[in-house]
Amino acid sequence: xxxxxxxHAIGLDIGGTNIRGAVVGDDGTILAEVSERTPETSDxxxxxxxxxxxxxxxxxxHPEVGAxxxxxxxxxxxxxxxxxxxxxxxxxxxxxxxxxxxxxxxxATVDNDANVAALAEARLGRDRLREMVFLTVGTGVGxxxxxxxxxxxxxxxxxxELGHIIVAPDGPVCGCGNRGCLEAxxxxxxxxRMAREAAAADPGGAIARIARDEHDxxxxxxxxxxxxxxxxxxxxxxxxxxxxxxxxGIASLTNMLEIEAVVIGGGLVTTGDLLLDPARAAxxxxxxxxxxxxxxxxxxxxFGTDAGVVGAALLGLEHAHDGEVHAR
Numbered sequence: 001x002x003x004x005x006x007x008h009a010i011g012l013d014i015g016g017t018n019i020r021g022a023v024v025g026d027d028g029t030i031l032a033e034v035s036e037r038t039p040e041t042s043d044x045x046x047x048x049x050x051x052x053x054x055x056x057x058x059x060x061x062h063p064e065v066g067a068x069x070x071x072x073x074x075x076x077x078x079x080x081x082x083x084x085x086x087x088x089x090x091x092x093x094x095x096x097x098x099x100x101x102x103x104x105x106x107x108a109t110v111d112n113d114a115n116v117a118a119l120a121e122a123r124l125g126r127d128r129l130r131e132m133v134f135l136t137v138g139t140g141v142g143x144x145x146x147x148x149x150x151x152x153x154x155x156x157x158x159x160x161e162l163g164h165i166i167v168a169p170d171g172p173v174c175g176c177g178n179r180g181c182l183e184a185x186x187x188x189x190x191x192x193r194m195a196r197e198a199a200a201a202d203p204g205g206a207i208a209r210i211a212r213d214e215h216d217x218x219x220x221x222x223x224x225x226x227x228x229x230x231x232x233x234x235x236x237x238x239x240x241x242x243x244x245x246x247x248x249g250i251a252s253l254t255n256m257l258e259i260e261a262v263v264i265g266g267g268l269v270t271t272g273d274l275l276l277d278p279a280r281a282a283x284x285x286x287x288x289x290x291x292x293x294x295x296x297x298x299x300x301x302x303f304g305t306d307a308g309v310v311g312a313a314l315l316g317l318e319h320a321h322d323g324e325v326h327a328r
Contacts, residue, residue, distance in 0.1 A: 006066040009316040010058050012051055013113060013308030014038070014072040016089060016139035021054035022306075023062045024313030028124040030306060032061050044083075044094030051096070052103050059104070068100055068108040069316025071116035071308045073142060078157025079319075081110035087140060087175040087183075109319040113308050115151050115160065117301070118144025120311030121263045125302040131259040134301070135162060136308075137246065137275070138266035140175065141183040145257075163187070167248050182249040186242055188268055191221035194238045199223075206232035221268075228274060239271070240278045247282025247298075254296055255288040265301035276300065 007026040012019070015038060022033035034054045039046060051070075059065055074086025081097020100108040118134035132146040143162020145152040153159055163183040164176055171180035172193065184190060199208035199219045206227040211219040214226065227235035250262050262283075268275055280298050287295055303310050 006064055007317070008062060008065050009067040009069055009313040009320075010055055010065050011116075011309035011311070011313030011316065012054065012068065012070045013116075013312055014047070014051075014070065014089075015113065015308070016073055016086075019050060019054065020309050021051075021058055022309040022313065023058050023065060024310050026314070026317055028120065028303070028310045028314075030309065032058055033309065034058060038089065041090045044091045044096075044099075047091055047094065048096070048099045048103075051100065055100070055104060066106065067313075067316035067320040068104065068106050069116065069312035069314065069319075070096055070100070070108065070110040071113035071312040071315070072096065072110060073113050073140065075158050075161075076110055076112045078111060078153050079109075081108065083110070084158075107316070107320040109315050111151070111153070111157070111312075111315055112142065112144070112160070113312075114142030114144040114162070115153065116144075116311030116315050117142075117265050117303075117307035118146055118263075118311065119151055119314055120303050120307045121265070121301050122146040122149070123314060124310070125263065126299075127261070129260050129263075131257070133162070133250070133253050133257065133259050133262045133296075135246070135250070135262065135264050136266035137187060137264060137268040139188050141181075141187045141246075141249075142266070143253075147257075162249075162253060165249060165252055167245060167252065182245065186245040186249060188221055188266075190245075191224055191238065191242055191268070192219075194241065195219050195221055195224045198234050198238060202234065205234055206230055207235055225271060225274075228271075236274075239274045242268075243275045243278030244282040246275065247279035247284075248286055250279060250283040250298060251286035251288075254283070255286075258293070259296050262296050262298045263301045264298065265304065265307045267305055269300045269304065272300070 130149040134144040136142040141163030168180035174181035174184035
């Protein structure tokens with residue numbers, strides 16, 4: 001590759017709901033950004049066109065960009081930049097890195113979306129963390145492990161699927177096909193499901209009423225969040241349940257690993273202590289040997305929903321000239 005990466009990169013965050021792109025400095029500053037809805041059904045060709053549209057728009061305004069980093073939900077083969085499979089998207093075996101590099105002439109690096117968000121929080125968050133669990137709670141639950149100061153990926157990049165640890169074997173079916181994954185009980189999708197069940201059980205209740213009045217009858221987790229602002233006990237109970245499952249997952253992970261902090265990101269973390277208080281309580285309830293082992297702090301991420309684009313850009317900058325990552 002002949003491009004020099006400089007200190008600005010484009011970060012692309014491909015989620016189950018939205019695709020975000022941003023020009024980011026090496027200090028985490030976002031200089032420009034674009035967002036598009038993720039198509040409900042799409043193949044790699046369609047998705048590449050979307051990414052290139054975002055990328056070209058950002059490059060027009062910031063031609064100094066020297067690298068591209070991508071964080072994508074699903075199983076990403078490292079370092080090839082091949083997205084094998086995604087539980088909440090329909091594309092399969094998508095050669096993202098190759099297609100972006102061929103179209104732009106810039107070095108591109110692709111990793112799991114939670115991994116890149118973990119990178120942002122570990123490198124530029126409140127503290128420099130060498131041992132960290134990062135959980136992103138949004139449409140699904142993603143996870144990134146920072147061990148010894150580096151992202152743990154496994155030998156081919158397919159490790160660290162923290163959202164798919166089994167916490168409720170008799171629980172609901174997850175988007176991945178298994179039953180009782182953490183994602184199935186502690187995600188935005190799980191909250192949507194619980195909201196529908198609550199509205200069906202109580203058509204006159206606050207959740208159903210808000211869905212009718214504010215969302216054209218479409219019952220989602222947004223109606224639950226709104227109902228909590230009105231003090232609705234059913235809505236508050238749903239968040240208590242969601243947070244409890246999250247805390248059980250955190251306990252399972254921290255019992256296995258000795259870490260400095262559990263950092264929570266993703267769209268649902270914007271609800272703050274509504275989610276985190278029951279998560280912390282459940283974690284403490286199930287933590288192993290609390291009198292002998294340190295209890296890790298459970299806290300929201302520094303970057304909020306920006307962690308994906310910031311981390312993707314950092315990844316692009318770090319690996320722009322890495323001979324192993326960009327070997328053909």
